Ligand code: ADP
């Protein structure tokens with residue numbers, strides 16, 4: 001049976017949602033035009049006035065915002081309110097360059113935390129749960145977002161932050177945590193550490209995990225679900241839109257519902273900017289419909305995914321997005337072939353390896369090279385060099401089938417690849433370092 005944090009809005013009819021969006025967009029564009037000079041200039045250049053935006057369909061007339069605009073406008077250029085009305089600053093984790101700083105009024109924090117509360121309830125959370133939050137706290141949005149959401153649900157919240165895995169496990173066991181929130185790579189590490197300590201999946205009291213902030217595959221989901229004995233739910237968000245909770249998975253686990261009463265999503269062709277119809281793959285663009293302090297309109301996320309309005313068995317009516325399998329800038333072009341790290345992860349897990357790997361890209365003699373270090377499980381270790389070589393060859397073959405090009409595989413001993421406590425660094429592209 002489904003539970004909702006805000007049933008009325010989460011299950012509202014399509015007409016109702018559009019009505020809310022129509023009303024909010026008109027106000028929001030006016031707010032931005034009047035208060036954010038940077039965006040006003042972009043609108044003026046495009047010849048659009050706030051009066052031209054009469055309904056959500058008119059959103060197409062507005063200019064896009066990109067990460068480059070955010071960097072240009074750093075730190076205060078996109079602020080929509082007086083600083084004295086802001087109560088919080090958060091920042092991106094800086095995965096792809098200079099950090100972006102986002103501002104929040106109390107209203108913005110409340111709506112963000114409500115979105116996270118919806119995610120927790122969708123994962124089965126109630127006020128009887130013990131929610132262990134091991135996303136990083138501080139400037140990163142993961143910890144504060146889920147922490148606030150858990151408070152709103154009334155769950156007992158453990159603000160652990162990331163790292164210190166020994167202590168995570170001790171508290172998890174002693175305080176009987178039921179919901180775990182962290183990056184999928186850290187969840188995998190916690191699972192591995194529990195097994196090393198001799199715990200079986202049924203020894204912990206966890207029932208669900210809410211994992212996001214980085215791309216992860218369906219294979220990774222299965223692997224984490226097995227190692228922790230839980231159901232693993234995806235959660236998506238970015239600092240620019242507030243943080244995690246912009247979209248979250250329900251019990252169907254077939255994509256994430258976007259909180260459409262607060263965020264309007266479009267999919268565009270990343271090369272032309274053309275808006276694509278539902279079901280087509282492209283770049284996700286978000287408009288925050290009611291944020292005050294950092295109200296981004298038509299922000300290009302660079303995350304590639306597909307939207308679907310197919311009826312969901314959970315009863316929620318909000319549009320769903322597929323897992324973004326990496327950002328457009330995560331894509332590696334190796335000898336002219338597009339390769340996503342997630343494709344490599346899929347092959348590894350399907351071939352029975354653990355999700356501990358590192359991808360090394362370089363250019364030698366004007367040719368791109370792709371090497372993947374893959375950690376062996378203790379039971380996969382062998383003294384025979386020929387065994388290891390045969391395993392490497394087999395994996396290279398499977399990779400070639402998936403990617404269209406064959407990487408060089410290096411099987412390395414257990415525990416030789418550094419574990420991640422936050423967002424995993426999967427790719428080292430030396431071509432970008434020169
Ligand atoms: P940074 O850009 O420095 O990583 P953020 O911490 O704001 O800054 O991260 C937001 C980005 O993280 C998103 O744009 C997306 O690429 C990625 N992300 C967040 N949640 C997910 C998820 N569930 N699946 C895949 N990618 C995700």
Ligand code: ZN
Pocket residue numbers: 250251252257312313314315316
């Ligand atoms: Zn659903």
